Amino acid sequence: MQLFYVSILEGNTCVLSEEESWHCIKVLRLGAGDEINLTDGLGSFYQGRLTTLHHRGCEVEIETLRTVPARSWRLHIAMAPTKNIDRFEWFLEKATEIGIEEITPLFCEHSEREILKPQRLEKVLVSAMKQSLKAWLPRLNEPVRFKDFVTRGYEGQKFMGYCETGHESELHAIYRKGSDALVMVGPEGDFSKNEVKMAIDSGFTPISLGSSRLRTETAGIVVCQTIELMNRMTPP
Numbered sequence: 001m002q003l004f005y006v007s008i009l010e011g012n013t014c015v016l017s018e019e020e021s022w023h024c025i026k027v028l029r030l031g032a033g034d035e036i037n038l039t040d041g042l043g044s045f046y047q048g049r050l051t052t053l054h055h056r057g058c059e060v061e062i063e064t065l066r067t068v069p070a071r072s073w074r075l076h077i078a079m080a081p082t083k084n085i086d087r088f089e090w091f092l093e094k095a096t097e098i099g100i101e102e103i104t105p106l107f108c109e110h111s112e113r114e115i116l117k118p119q120r121l122e123k124v125l126v127s128a129m130k131q132s133l134k135a136w137l138p139r140l141n142e143p144v145r146f147k148d149f150v151t152r153g154y155e156g157q158k159f160m161g162y163c164e165t166g167h168e169s170e171l172h173a174i175y176r177k178g179s180d181a182l183v184m185v186g187p188e189g190d191f192s193k194n195e196v197k198m199a200i201d202s203g204f205t206p207i208s209l210g211s212s213r214l215r216t217e218t219a220g221i222v223v224c225q226t227i228e229l230m231n232r233m234t235p236p
Contacts, residue, residue: 156180
């Protein structure tokens with residue numbers, strides 16, 4: 001199934017973006033009267049019919065609607081962007097495919113990148129949502145400094161990936177199934193000792209993600225997959 005993204009719907013009609021319209025006309029060679037599938041990224045799938053073709057905005061008449069409930073748990077990952085932006089984009093793509101609700105770029109003491117292009121990152125998320133046929137688009141927050149982020153209130157479980165002492169509990173051992181989770185993933189140089197102390201004082205629990213030394217983006221994917229599997233598994 002080919003899925004299109006539309007951010008604004010007015011009644012039973014909508015207009016595709018210029019990029020989506022180009023894909024519709026030039027790549028897929030669709031014509032007036034053809035059916036297409038859409039999502040608004042807010043939990044709804046639509047089936048519509050093309051009524052007007054234009055490279056700047058194809059018009060679509062919506063015919064059916066199907067809603068997809070949000071997950072009963074939420075996962076929020078705050079991650080230090082990688083020096084190579086391709087690796088951070090890879091994380092955004094794969095995390096969206098697996099399942100994640102919220103992502104915050106986190107600037108830490110050892111961060112190697114502090115310049116991001118939000119529009120480019122948003123496109124990566126939208127593309128991954130469409131490719132994986134999901135109805136929910138993850139929220140990408142504005143980048144934030146560690147010291148400003150760590151003291152914010154959060155009602156779910158709070159973790160930070162940190163393996164300095166070797167005595168940290170593994171995520172799967174202490175995460176409570178069905179709970180919202182906020183997990184911080186540091187840069188290649190890890191969190192500083194000052195940041196670790198600040199996080200612990202703010203209620204974060206240091207965790208291990210296994211015995212291997214993981215790249216930043218790999219650690220983020222391990223978090224996504226661990227939380228996803230634990231919530232999908234049923235007791236024997």
